[in-house]
Amino acid sequence: MGIGAFPVAHALAVLRMGPVERVVAATGHAPGDVLAELDRLRVAGVVVLMERRGLWRLTADGMRHHAGLLAADVPPPARAALSGVHRAFVPLNQRFKDLCTRWQLRGGAANDHGDPGYDRDVVAELGALHREAEAVVGDLAAVRDRFARYGTRLAGALDRVESGERSAFTGVGVESYHDVWMELHADLLLSTGSTREAEEALEHASGSAS
Template identity: 50%
Template sequence: MPDDRPTTTTGDAVLPDTAAFDVLHVLALKGMAATDPLVTGSRYAREDVLAELEKLRAHGLASHLERRGLWRVTPEGRERHAALLDEDLTGEDVTGDARDRLRPGYELFLPLNDRFKELCTRWQLRDGVTNDHTDTAYDRARFGELGALHEETVPVVDLLTAVRPRFGRYRLGLTRALTRLRTGEQQAFTGVRCDSYHDVWMELHRDLLVSLRIERETEERTRTSP
C-alpha cells in the first residue's frame, strides 16, 4: 500500500502513515489486543502486522504478554502515537488541515451515537429487565432500527474516509457485524471483544476523539450543557 507522505524515524524504526503507523494506531486505540484484531484493524497481511509489532516491541513502543497472547501499547508507544497522529493531521496540504476536515463528520456522528446508545439499551433491556431474546418480533424490530441507523452512518464514515483512508475499516467492520447479526449471531450486536457492531462503533468513536484531541468528559459536558 504505497504512501507518498514523508516518514518519521525513531532510532532505526520507520513510522510513516503506512504499515507501522497503522498498526501502532490500532494498538493505541485498543490499548491491548490479540494479533487477529490488529490484523483486521490495520488492513495488512498477518505476517506484515507481526513484523511491525516486533519492530514496535524492539523500540519499546509495544510489549507482548506471551502467556495471554496479547499485545499492549506502552506509555512510550502512546506518546509516539500521539506525536505521529498530530503530525499527520495538522500538516496542511492543498486540501487544508485534516482535523478541520474531520470535524464535520464528527458533528454528524454525534446524534447518530446518541441514537445508537439508546438502541443498545433497548436491545439489552425490556421494561427495565434483561432482554432474554425469546421475543423474535421484538428483536427483529431492533435489527430493523440498526439497519436504518447503519444506512445513515455509512455516508458519515465515507466522509471521514475521504479525509483519511484508515477510517474506511469502520465501514467494513460495521457492515460485517450487521451481516453476522442478521444471520443469527446475537452477540454481534453488543458483544464484547468479538468485533460486534458495538465494538466497532465504540472504536470509531475513540478514533474520532483521539484524532480531534477531544476528551470524552469534555464531549459529554458540551453535549449536556444548556
C-alpha cells in the same frame, strides 16, 4: 519495507490493548505483516506483549511515539475537517447507545430474546442507523481514507446481526457492531483531539435544540 509503524501503533492506541487478531482486523493488513511490525516495535520499546494474556499494548514511550505519528497523519486542516464530521457522529452515537441498551434489556430485565418481534424491531432500527452512519464514515474517509475500513467492518457485523447472530450486535471481542463502533468512536476522539466530556456537552446542546 513493511507496513510501517503508524497503522499498528494507531490500532493499539484505539484498542488500548488487544490480541493480534484484533490488531489485524483494525489495520486490514495481513497477519504476517502485522506480526512482523509488532515484533519490530517490541524491539524498539514501542509495544509490549503481555504474554500471559496474549495482549499487545503501547508502552509509555510508545504512546509518545504514536502521538507524534498521529500529529503527522492529521495536520490541523485535516483535524478541523474531521471535527466537523465528528459533530454529526455525536447524535448517532447516542442513538446507538440507546439501541444497545434496548438489545440487552427489555422491561428492566435482561433480554432473553424470547420475543422475535421485539428483536426484529431493534435490528431494523440498527439497519436504519447504519445507513446514516455510512454517510458519516464516507465523510471521514474523504479526509483520511483509513476511516473507510470502519464502514466495511460495520457492514459485515450488521450482516451477521441480520442473519441471526446475536453476539454480532453487542458481543465483546468478536468483531461485533459494538466492537467496531467503539473503535470508530475512539479513533475519532484521538484524531480530533476531542474528549468524551466535550461530546457530552454537544449531546446536551443538540438535545436542548431539539
